[in-house]
Amino acid sequence: MSLPTASDAQVTMTDGHSVVLRLENLSVVFKITKERITSLKEYAIKRIRRQVVHEDFWALRNVNVEIREGEVFGIVGRNGAGKSTLLKVIARVLRPTHGRVWVRGHVAPLLEMGAGFHIELTGRENVYLYGSLLGFSRTQMDEKLERIVDFAELWDFIDAPLRTYSTGMVTRLGFAIATDVKPDVLIVDEILGVGDEAFQRKSRERMLGFCEQGATVILVTHNSELMQSMCERAMWLDRGEMKMIGPADEVAAAYHAASL
Amino acid sequence: MSDVPVYDSAARPPAAIEELLEAWRYRNLIMEFIRRDIVTRYKRSALGVVWTMLNPLGTMLIMMVVFYQLFHVTTPKYPIYVLVGLIVWNFFAQSTGAAPQTLLWSHTLVHKVYMPRTVFALVAVGGGIVNLLLSFVPLALVMLVLKIPPTMPLLFVPIAIVLLCMFTLGVGLLLSAVVAFFPDVLDIYSILLTAWLYVSAIFYPYDIIPISYRWWFFNLNPIYHLVLLFRDPLYYGNWPSPGHIATATFVSVTTLVAGWIIFARRADELAYRI
Numbered sequence: 001m002s003l004p005t006a007s008d009a010q011v012t013m014t015d016g017h018s019v020v021l022r023l024e025n026l027s028v029v030f031k032i033t034k035e036r037i038t039s040l041k042e043y044a045i046k047r048i049r050r051q052v053v054h055e056d057f058w059a060l061r062n063v064n065v066e067i068r069e070g071e072v073f074g075i076v077g078r079n080g081a082g083k084s085t086l087l088k089v090i091a092r093v094l095r096p097t098h099g100r101v102w103v104r105g106h107v108a109p110l111l112e113m114g115a116g117f118h119i120e121l122t123g124r125e126n127v128y129l130y131g132s133l134l135g136f137s138r139t140q141m142d143e144k145l146e147r148i149v150d151f152a153e154l155w156d157f158i159d160a161p162l163r164t165y166s167t168g169m170v171t172r173l174g175f176a177i178a179t180d181v182k183p184d185v186l187i188v189d190e191i192l193g194v195g196d197e198a199f200q201r202k203s204r205e206r207m208l209g210f211c212e213q214g215a216t217v218i219l220v221t222h223n224s225e226l227m228q229s230m231c232e233r234a235m236w237l238d239r240g241e242m243k244m245i246g247p248a249d250e251v252a253a254a255y256h257a258a259s260l
Numbered sequence: 261m262s263d264v265p266v267y268d269s270a271a272r273p274p275a276a277i278e279e280l281l282e283a284w285r286y287r288n289l290i291m292e293f294i295r296r297d298i299v300t301r302y303k304r305s306a307l308g309v310v311w312t313m314l315n316p317l318g319t320m321l322i323m324m325v326v327f328y329q330l331f332h333v334t335t336p337k338y339p340i341y342v343l344v345g346l347i348v349w350n351f352f353a354q355s356t357g358a359a360p361q362t363l364l365w366s367h368t369l370v371h372k373v374y375m376p377r378t379v380f381a382l383v384a385v386g387g388g389i390v391n392l393l394l395s396f397v398p399l400a401l402v403m404l405v406l407k408i409p410p411t412m413p414l415l416f417v418p419i420a421i422v423l424l425c426m427f428t429l430g431v432g433l434l435l436s437a438v439v440a441f442f443p444d445v446l447d448i449y450s451i452l453l454t455a456w457l458y459v460s461a462i463f464y465p466y467d468i469i470p471i472s473y474r475w476w477f478f479n480l481n482p483i484y485h486l487v488l489l490f491r492d493p494l495y496y497g498n499w500p501s502p503g504h505i506a507t508a509t510f511v512s513v514t515t516l517v518a519g520w521i522i523f524a525r526r527a528d529e530l531a532y533r534i
Contacts, residue, residue, distance in 0.1 A: 121299065128292060138288070
């Protein structure tokens with residue numbers, strides 16, 4: 001982690017909101033072999049026969065965007081457009097091949113279906129496990145536990161192993177942990193559709209509450225209606241390139257028209 | 261604003277240094293993962309932790325029958341000899357195998373959240389240390405039964421454990437770096453481990469190997485040097501010789517540094533390789 005440098009002088013914009021996320025000429029290129037080579041034997045044989053052909057696949061090409069504090073920013077696009085790759089770059093899971101990512105603050109990804117959970121452990125133990133993934137210690141999680149279980153409405157099951165939970169329960173627990181404390185940047189990837197209606201409403205309210213307190217939400221979806229109702233600005237990604245960026249309703253309308 | 265973390269992909273320290281700083285920052289996660297592995301391992305078994313202690317004892321008994329009855333070994337205190345060898349070997353074999361395995365099993369996590377990727381090898385070795393310490397309990401019991409008095413050189417054992425861990429972590433990282441790209445290497449490694457076990461004088465007396473082969477078997481074998489660091493205090497009741505300690509330290513430190521650097525440089529690619 002480097003300390004803020006001279007470039008931070010640019011981050012305060014004219015309207016007083018500061019930039020929390022900036023992507024500059026961002027490109028991600030995967031080197032893929034034409035056929036997938038998964039064993040050393042295969043690799044050695046093909047290498048000798050000079051059959052290893054690498055091909056560049058541009059998952060993202062030249063993406064430029066600045067996202068401000070408190071903004072709900074939407075990303076739409078078809079499957080394979082590069083949405084997930086973009087989220088991974090922001091969440092630091094992938095490194096950009098070219099260009100630059102700059103993020104200020106804690107980034108909290110919502111793990112779908114509780115990727116950070118272990119099914120043999122109890123709900124309570126999983127709270128600590130997931131918490132440590134988000135960078136919290138056991139003592140810090142002790143303080144949060146009650147609020148988390150309250151929000152997830154899981155007091156009756158908290159000491160049962162996770163394998164006895166339903167999908168909805170796991171998602172509720174995951175959402176409750178990831179959003180217990182306002183993160184600076186919350187990444188939401190097509191997840192709000194899970195859980196019953198009451199819980200969906202509750203989680204939507206919590207997200208909007210975060211925005212009022214200055215958190216930034218990056219919402220990725222196929223659903224242009226959902227995006228229109230929640231986001232101010234949006235970006236349309238198509239085959240790794242930015243096709244459009246602007247007010248959410250305009251982007252949603254254009255995307256909707258194009259996919260008809 | 262000073263306590264707000266800033267991530268800038270354009271301002272990164274060298275990969276190995278960054279990985280080291282991040283591994284320290286994520287120490288809670290490492291402890292939590294080790295706890296998870298131990299809890300889940302024993303959750304559904306009634307005897308729980310006792311298995312970890314019974315395992316080397318059982319193997320020791322088998323080896324005693326085989327070597328006393330079939331090969332008529334005359335090694336004094338042979339049970340201690342074989343038990344020390346097995347404890348060291350089991351730790352090494354299990355932890356190095358678990359390092360790439362944990363990484364592969366955690367692919368869903370690696371795709372979603374950032375964490376230093378060395379976490380998985382560190383967790384594998386950390387879990388191994390817990391087992392290693394537990395297996396000293398049966399060793400102490402056998403020593404008690406055979407009426408072997410504790411000696412001063414036992415104080416060297418913690419240092420031997422540190423060196424063994426460094427070597428094991430280094431091998432685990434090297435293996436993880438390769439396995440992420442070529443999963444079949446894990447199968448090759450398990451065969452290699454069997455061969456390695458047989459040339460390391462773990463369960464047979466080292467002098468059954470003809471003198472002309474000994475140099476190849478033992479001097480070039482890092483695990484044999486490390487086993488000796490344990491056998492000297494625990495079995496022979498001696499302090500290891502300074503030259504020997506120096507060799508083992510050199511091998512362990514070199515392996516760890518090489519493993520760490522090579523793995524850290526590959527770590528970025530892991531998210532789309534596994």
